[in-house]
Amino acid sequence: MTPPDDGAEERPRSARSVDDERRVRGFLERWDPIYFAFVMATGIVAIASRLLAFHRIAWGLFGLNVVAYLVVGGLTLAKIGRSPAATLEDLAEYDRGVGSFTAIAGTCVLGSQFVAFEVSTAIATGLLVVGGVLWFVLIYAVFAALTIRDTDEPIDRGIDGTWFLAVVATQSVATLTGLLAPVHSSIQEPLLLAALGLYSIGGTFYLLLITLVFYRLTLFPFDPREASPPYWINTGAVAITTLAGAILLENADGWSFLTDVWGFLAGFTFFFWAAGTWWIPLLVVLGVWRHTIGEMALPHTVAGYDPRYWGMVFPLGMYTASTFRFATATDIGVLDPVPELFIHVALLAWVVVGIGLVRRAFVWASRFAR
Template identity: 30%
Template sequence: MASAIISVGLRLTGYDVASAVFLVPAVVAWLLLAALFADRLLLDRGTWKAQAETPAALTSIAATTVLGTRLSLQGRQGAAAALLIVAAALWPVLLPSVVRHWKPRLPGAGFLVCVATEGLAVLAGTLALAERQNWLMWAALGCFVLGLLLYAAVLPRFDVGQLRTGSGDQWVAGGALAISALAGTKLVTASAANGPLHWAPSAHGTLRVLTIVLLVLDLCWFAVLLVCEVRWPRPHYDVRRWSTVFPIGMTAVACLAVAAAADVPAAETAGRVLLWPSVALWVLVLVGAVRSALAGREPPV
């Protein structure tokens, strides 16, 4: 997810070579995780069922949609459509399983129910614009609305103590709004009077305002989360730090997309500024992951 969204951001800002570099680990990671997913589904059903009950399982859907979006931007619409089918097939299996096992208090990963659903909206909307398919845009609208409802359902359950003690996934609380804003930009573009689809033009104004509001709320979350990181530093590596990289990268991409779709020039500046910290954080987390893996192989003292 983190590698793919940074690749998208670099592509949108014209850094095509760097974007291609980040696309490689995104594809490799997706293939490895897909193989692991299939292996457990077929050979270790008990472990698969146990993991399918956790919010982390929904990263499989989100990662698939983000990778599909990146491939669509490169003109690989067939591959993007195939990934949309995969994600859409997983969604009705995994999301109900996760929701049934919600706890009274949820970590930031709980917002992945929104991220996975909005990911479908983003990819469906991207393909709808690329292939001039109105029916796909209606599907994107349905996922967009449902994703917002799921966010509203998780918000009261979110353990705000995670702002002080969370190990990285607390950032998904903001990232979920960022991907919602990105999904909104697809709807705004499609409903524009001079847009490629001439889809639901009467809703353009409402969708534009809603999308901008979602981005503003995301940036508010970003500020709160950043202040909490400074107030309560957590410098040690944790695998959940990848859930920090993705929301920051997604916020940058959402800013860039809102600037283009909703004509908000200031958002483009914000997106370009935020993109590079997400790249730097990606490198830092990768270094932490490598060090953690190497330390795990060392014999105990």
């Protein structure tokens, strides 16, 4: 009897190993940190659910979000480790560069969950440090890279709602800083100063970007494919600015300067809330146009799912939470029905996009297993 050819059996195994390694390398090279948008969306919908007394849903989403952050963060770190050059190149790309700001917002929204759910202010503080460092590094790195790049895109191809992630990232750090300020009483005033400063910077970013985005929307050709989910961040940016302002209003007793500017801060925060409210009907119309006239697939389908749809879920959850906190901080009771309605819209949107994610994940898994 001829003995088995161990070498012949080993070669296919080695070939499979090499093939698997190539697939992993290719997956990591293509990995887009925009999936931190899932963490952002899930985190704020969880917080909004807790505020509106949907406690079981809130805790379930909280647990899921911790796992999601570890997975997305792990894959992002793996990409940086395997492809540092590609990671740096991404920072100079319009889409992926500003998309990297989701890492900041995802980190700080998760930290806000640890405070809102009263789980651990120590972990929340650690996440604030990580988010703050990411903010300082990425904000300056991305804007510097986009400024000095050799070729620039025309405004109709270079800018969309994704750019508002600069606002969202900045205000997410402001929000978590404001939430933690009363916990760290020995440095409460410096923390509130930082929160107010970031709130102001985020507001400045919005006022600068909204001019460019509105100009692009109204004065350049616009087809259904371009009415993409990131335009919902138009609302998300001012909604999280409203949340940051509301938290500062709630902290007025902790710093005399906030008491002095309370009226101005309340009025300016209302300005941002109103701006976010104005955008919602227009974005709904654009969404209907995209999926009817444009015949674009819906996000719960494999063909229609895109991770950027979490950029639509996030503003709905943020609008719910920010309206609740702002109404509470200012005693504007007439706003109370708004979050009671929008929590249902936010949860429905999360489920619809989540179905698309699960379906797409099964497709990815089956392809990878071949």
